[in-house]
Amino acid sequence: MATQAQELSCKELVKLLTEYLEGTLPPADTLRFDEHLAICEGCRIYLEQMRTTIRTLGRLREEFIPLQAKEDLLRVFRTWKA
Amino acid sequence: MNTPSQTATTTAPSNQEAGLASIPAIPAEESALIARLRSGDEAAFVKLVGQHHKTLLRVARTYVSDHAVAEEVVQETWLGVLRGLESFEGRCSLKTWIFQILINRARTRGQREARTVTFSELAGPELEDANPAVDPSRFAGPNSEYPDHWATAPQQWDMTPEQLLLSGECRTHIEDAIAVLPPAQRQVITLRDIQGWNSEEVCNALGISESNCRVLLHRARSRVRQAMENYLGAN
Numbered sequence: 001m002a003t004q005a006q007e008l009s010c011k012e013l014v015k016l017l018t019e020y021l022e023g024t025l026p027p028a029d030t031l032r033f034d035e036h037l038a039i040c041e042g043c044r045i046y047l048e049q050m051r052t053t054i055r056t057l058g059r060l061r062e063e064f065i066p067l068q069a070k071e072d073l074l075r076v077f078r079t080w081k082a
Numbered sequence: 083m084n085t086p087s088q089t090a091t092t093t094a095p096s097n098q099e100a101g102l103a104s105i106p107a108i109p110a111e112e113s114a115l116i117a118r119l120r121s122g123d124e125a126a127f128v129k130l131v132g133q134h135h136k137t138l139l140r141v142a143r144t145y146v147s148d149h150a151v152a153e154e155v156v157q158e159t160w161l162g163v164l165r166g167l168e169s170f171e172g173r174c175s176l177k178t179w180i181f182q183i184l185i186n187r188a189r190t191r192g193q194r195e196a197r198t199v200t201f202s203e204l205a206g207p208e209l210e211d212a213n214p215a216v217d218p219s220r221f222a223g224p225n226s227e228y229p230d231h232w233a234t235a236p237q238q239w240d241m242t243p244e245q246l247l248l249s250g251e252c253r254t255h256i257e258d259a260i261a262v263l264p265p266a267q268r269q270v271i272t273l274r275d276i277q278g279w280n281s282e283e284v285c286n287a288l289g290i291s292e293s294n295c296r297v298l299l300h301r302a303r304s305r306v307r308q309a310m311e312n313y314l315g316a317n
Contacts, residue, residue, distance in 0.1 A: 009230035011221045015214075018300035022281060024292075042235035049236055053307040056243035056256065057275035065128075065135045069153070073131055073160055074124060080164045081122030 008036040013043050017050060108172040116176065119167055131160065134177065138184050140272045144265035145188035147195055155191055159184040174286055181273070181287040215304035239314055252313055259309030263302050270295055271302035 008016075013036050019025040020033050037044055065073075108116070118126035138159060142152035162183045170179060222233045239246075246252050260268060266288075273284045274295075285295050 009221075010232045011216075011218075011230035014216050014304075018296055018303060022296055022299075024296065040231075042232040045236045045238055049239055049311065050303060050307055052239055052241070052243060052246070053303060053310055054275050056246055056310070057271065057306065058278055059243050059247055060253070060256065060276050061278070062136045065132055069135065069157070070128065070131070072157065074128070076161060077122075077124060077127045077164065 006032070008032045010036075010040060010043050010046075013037075013040075014046060017047065021050065021054075112176055113172070116167070116170065116172075130176075134180060137272060137277050138181070140276075141181065141184060141269055142188045144268050145185075145192035151191060151195075152188075155184065155188045158187050162187065175283065177279075178283055178287050185287070185289075215301045217308070236311070237315075239310075241314075246310070252310070255309055255313040256306060259306045260302075263305060266290075267298045267302035267305075270298040271306070274299055275303070 013033060016025060016029065016033060020030065025033060037047065115126060115130070119130065135156065138156045139149075139152055142155040142159075143149065146152050146155060159180065163180055166179075166183070170176070174182070220232065220234055221230050222228055224230075226233075260271065263271065269288055270284060270290075273279045273287060274281060279287075281292055281295055281299075284290075285292050288295070290298075
């Protein structure tokens, strides 16, 4: 890492996005990241899109068991505890 | 036949009765669940199955070639869970343990089908994948005024996940994008984002390092974002 912070390009920011969101980006890089975001609308939108993507993925979670599978498993469970 | 009344009246034994008192590492909620399962509480079992069944299927599907085999692997996994429940010591969380059982079984089945072998073999080519996660043509070239800055800037979506998923078509688009991801990416995004596990849990279940996990997650998320952008751009 260069000691003198170099300005991040949009391409670099996009590459670091997951590290940033996962909180694993080193502090110096996080600073450059935030500085770039402050002046770049495209990257702010990209980040927002990624957050929406992640939240949408979280809504795909289904607590659903096909009826047949559920009955089969319950039968197994009853035998198991007997 | 369904006779839940039988179990509904049975109160769950305390941790001590269930032999869990010596394992302080297990969170209270989880040890209560384990105690209920050990006592034969059907409602607890159905809830547990409901929480994980779909995800187990998704992950199994990354190791075996068809849906029916994946279903079998998941059934076998639940049998394995019941068989192991008495001796489960809580060295990892219950869900990590369940997924470890699944992955072992799915791997064995995959090997029998001569399809996939180990996660590192699975993830290896994906980690070395030289293709960038985001299409490089989105960025300005080296001779432009602002090299590596957006050539085509992303557009605001102005939609919440709820609004997006109201359209079945959008949901299908996202599901299709996940379905064509390489297996290791699909496993990571399924556990981390769909199931909402933290990265440590994902790494433990899949047996990968945190940095490999992030590389796979980055590729997978970038591709799903792209699929959503394509969908929203076309509509």
